[in-house]
Amino acid sequence: MVAVVMEITGSMWTVAFLAILAAVAFLKWVLERVNPWVYETQLGDERYSLPPGDLGWPFIGNMWSFLRAFRSDDPDSFIASFVSRFGRTGIYKAFMFGNPSVIVTMPETCKRVLNDDDAFKPGWPTSTVELIGKKSFIGIPYEEHKRLRRLTSAPVNGHEALSIYIPYIEDIVISTLDKWSKMGKIEFLTQLRKLTFRIIMYIFLSSESEEVMEALEREYTTLNYGVRAMAINVPGFAYYKALKARKNLVAAFQSVVNERRNQRKTNKSTKKKDMLDALMDVKDEKGETLDDEEIIDIMLMYLNAGHESSGHTTMWATIFLEQHPEFLEKAKVFKQSQSINVLLFHYLTVLFYCIQAEQERIVKKRPPTQKGLTLKDIREMEYLSKVIDETLRLITFSLMVFREAKTDVRISGYTIPKGWKVLAWFRSIHLDPEIYPNPKEFDPSRWDDYNAKAGTFLPFGAGSRLCPGNDLAKLEISIFLHHFLLNYQLERLNPESKIRYLPHTRPHDNCLAVIKKNLPSPP
Numbered sequence: 098m099v100a101v102v103m104e105i106t107g108s109m110w111t112v113a114f115l116a117i118l119a120a121v122a123f124l125k126w127v128l129e130r131v132n133p134w135v136y137e138t139q140l141g142d143e144r145y146s147l148p149p150g151d152l153g154w155p156f157i158g159n160m161w162s163f164l165r166a167f168r169s170d171d172p173d174s175f176i177a178s179f180v181s182r183f184g185r186t187g188i189y190k191a192f193m194f195g196n197p198s199v200i201v202t203m204p205e206t207c208k209r210v211l212n213d214d215d216a217f218k219p220g221w222p223t224s225t226v227e228l229i230g231k232k233s234f235i236g237i238p239y240e241e242h243k244r245l246r247r248l249t250s251a252p253v254n255g256h257e258a259l260s261i262y263i264p265y266i267e268d269i270v271i272s273t274l275d276k277w278s279k280m281g282k283i284e285f286l287t288q289l290r291k292l293t294f295r296i297i298m299y300i301f302l303s304s305e306s307e308e309v310m311e312a313l314e315r316e317y318t319t320l321n322y323g324v325r326a327m328a329i330n331v332p333g334f335a336y337y338k339a340l341k342a343r344k345n346l347v348a349a350f351q352s353v354v355n356e357r358r359n360q361r362k363t364n365k366s367t368k369k370k371d372m373l374d375a376l377m378d379v380k381d382e383k384g385e386t387l388d389d390e391e392i393i394d395i396m397l398m399y400l401n402a403g404h405e406s407s408g409h410t411t412m413w414a415t416i417f418l419e420q421h422p423e424f425l426e427k428a429k430v431f432k433q434s435q436s437i438n439v440l441l442f443h444y445l446t447v448l449f450y451c452i453q454a455e456q457e458r459i460v461k462k463r464p465p466t467q468k469g470l471t472l473k474d475i476r477e478m479e480y481l482s483k484v485i486d487e488t489l490r491l492i493t494f495s496l497m498v499f500r501e502a503k504t505d506v507r508i509s510g511y512t513i514p515k516g517w518k519v520l521a522w523f524r525s526i527h528l529d530p531e532i533y534p535n536p537k538e539f540d541p542s543r544w545d546d547y548n549a550k551a552g553t554f555l556p557f558g559a560g561s562r563l564c565p566g567n568d569l570a571k572l573e574i575s576i577f578l579h580h581f582l583l584n585y586q587l588e589r590l591n592p593e594s595k596i597r598y599l600p601h602t603r604p605h606d607n608c609l610a611v612i613k614k615n616l617p618s619p620p
Contacts, residue, residue, distance in 0.1 A: 131155045136197040143505065146512040148199055149183035150190035158192025160327055167598045176202060176525050188509050191520075194222040194499075195328060198518040199511075202525035204532070204552030206509055210500050210521050211552075211560040214239050219562070220501030220518045224328035224336060228320055228343050229401070230394030234562065246565060248379040248387075249395065253300075253372070254568040260472050262569070266296055266576050267469045274585055277612040282590065285415075285608035290314065290408035293573060297403035300569075301372040301396055302353060313349060316342040317401055325600045343397075350393045372399070403566050406494045407573045409601050412608055414488040414578060417539045419587045455480045456579050475575045483541040485574055489556035491539055492602050496524040498558055523555045586613045 132152035137144040153159040166175035179189045179200070187203035201207055210217055219235055219242075226236040234242055251258060273292050277283055294314045298304045323339020330337050357373055376392045387395075459474050500519040505512055513519060528536040532553050533543060557564035564570075581587075588611045594604040 129154065132158065132192050132197070136192075140514055143512050143514060146510075147514070148188040148190045148509075148511040149186055150179060150200075151182075152190065152192040152197060156195075158195075160193065163193065164327075164599075170595070172598045173524070173528065176200070176522060186509070186511075188511055193518065193520060194224070196222065196518045197514075198520055199513045200520045200522050201508075202522045203509075203529075204526055204550065207521040207523070207526060207555065208552030208559065209508055210519050211498070211555075211558060211562070213506075214561055216503055216506045217500040217519060218503050220499040222328065222499065222518075225324055225499075228324055228339050230390075230397055232391045232394035233398040234395070234565065235398070236394075239561070242562065244381055245387075245391070245395065246561075248381070249372075249376065250565055253399070253566055256472065259568060259572055262296075262300060262572065263470055263472065263475075263576065265299060266573060267580070269296060269299075270577050270580050274580060274612065275614070278585065278614040280612075282609065282611055284606070285587065285589075285610045285612075286408065286412045286603055287607050289412050289577075290318075290404055292577075293404035293407040293411070294400070296407075296573060297400050299371075300403075301400060303371040303373075309349075313346065313400075314404075316346050316349075317405070320346065320401065321405060321600045346397055347393055350396055351389065354389055354392060372396075399566060402564065403569065405601065407570045409494055409603060410485070410488055410492065410570070411574045411577050412603070413492050414484055414574060415581060415587055416589070416608065417488060417491075418484065418578070418582070419589075420539075456583050459579075460583070470576060470579065472572075475572060475579075478575055478579070480541070481575055481578055482571075483544040484578070485571060486544055486554070486556075487539060487541045490527045490533065490554060491537070493524045493527045494556065494601055495558070497522045498562075521555075526553060526555060584615050586615065587611075588613055 129151070132155060135155075136152060137147065140147075151159070153162075162178065163175050166172050166178075179191075183189060187201065188206055189200045189202075191198050191200055193200070201210055218239060219237075221229075221235045226233075229235050231237075234245065237245065269292070273288075277288060291311070291314060294317070295310055298310050298313075304310065319342035320339045323336045323342070326335035326339070328336050330340065353373070354377075357377065361377070373392070373396065376387055376395060378386075380386055455478060459470075459477060463474070497520045500521065502513045502515050502517050502519060504515050507513075526532065530536050552559070557567040557570075590609045590611065591604070591606050594606045594609070597603055597605055
């Protein structure tokens with residue numbers, strides 16, 4: 098009798114377990130079809146020409162897999178999963194940052210999306226626009242963007258402006274490097290971000306207040322963590338903190354604008370003209386000036402982009418260059434079968450010393466009356482330019498940009514529906530082995546006599562919305578590396594530190610290191 102009861106009980110548990118499995122499977126089946134039903138059925142027959150892919154689960158979409166991949170050691174597994182499931186089409190449907198989206202991962206498709214202003218407009222997530230600013234370059238329509246870019250490009254990237262910035266950048270780099278060499282253990286990335294923020298603050302606001310700069314830079318750090326996070330406006334989440342940081346930044350900049358306007362009214366300002374003055378002075382063809390919201394959003398955007406990308410790129414370029422002499426020592430113990438690697442290590446070591454020689458040559462040929470670098474000197478740094486380009490390619494500071502289809506668009510044989518977001522995925526292009534052999538190796542030699550085809554090198558984007566501060570960023574990086582290579586060395590304390598990829602690629606320890614000053618050469 099007991100055995101019969103146990104058998105019946107066991108059967109009931111088995112049935113219950115199978116029922117639960119069936120319910121879970123059915124629920125999963127339903128959830129996977131909610132987004133397609135909501136966003137695809139309304140397209141009619143056009144839904145049959147959508148790119149391959151999937152829209153994930155309701156609300157979440159593909160964001161969990163995106164965040165999981167970029168918080169792992171293999172961020173490229175996110176796109177790799179699309180390729181393995183749907184083939185190497187280079188264009189996939191997904192549900193990203195709260196919107197039905199199409200991800201494009203190949204040069205031709207990215208070039209089309211970035212250059213066709215008739216078919217595509219900015220498509221940044223609403224959450225990102227809320228953080229960076231509705232009146233910033235990422236949030237305004239084409240004609241307004243064209244007007245503001247024309248009004249602001251010369252004071253940021255113009256030849257005259259860059260020449261004016263060089264002496265200040267050079268002076269602050271020299272004094273900062275000397276200070277770091279006396280500080281002992283530092284977070285190299287943290288200090289670089291402070292340096293580049295100080296530079297951009299001086300250019301825009303003529304400000305050198307350490308207290309103000311550190312406070313604002315901390316707010317920017319919080320802001321950036323929210324840009325790539327899910328838009329959950331609840332205490333404790335990154336996006337909630339980022340919104341508070343933006344509010345603090347806007348209040349600080351509004352105070353600066355108010356003070357500057359009062360100074361200009363009473364003619365009390367004795368400082369040189371800076372970018373804030375330029376923004377307050379510019380007028381369009383109708384004689385109209387920028388309002389406070391436009392000025393503040395433009396400043397907030399420029400100050401953010403103007404120090405984050407420069408700081409991270411400078412750190413990685415320094416790390417890569419300091420690794421090269423070690424390659425020569427490793428090459429000595431390689432077997433003959435590894436001759437290709439031996440040649441590469443030899444090349445990289447030779448390149449390191451060629452870069453140093455290049456910088457020394459620039460200093461030696463300088464006229465006695467010239468005290469510092471000139472724009473002409475910087476544009477003659479050919480080896481260094483290759484190093485910077487290779488760093489920009491390998492790190493891909495901005496892994497994607499967002500656009501939105503203004504109408505139904507046919508591309509690569511598929512339809513991108515009107516209103517869907519389009520994510521131009523730069524990281525896939527920069528790490529494509531068919532474009533860049535051994536793409537995850539730092540190899541500046543790939544740029545010897547090589548001109549990147551359109552759409553294959555996109556560190557600053559492309560088209561009418563190319564990053565407006567790209568020349569200034571490369572100028573800062575070049576000046577820093579010039580003085581670092583001639584006079585200093587980087588000794589990392591945790592060279593095997595894990596890498597984090599969000600919001601930007603960096604060592605987990607922010608490159609904990611000691612900066613050592615080179616001993617003077619014997620006479």
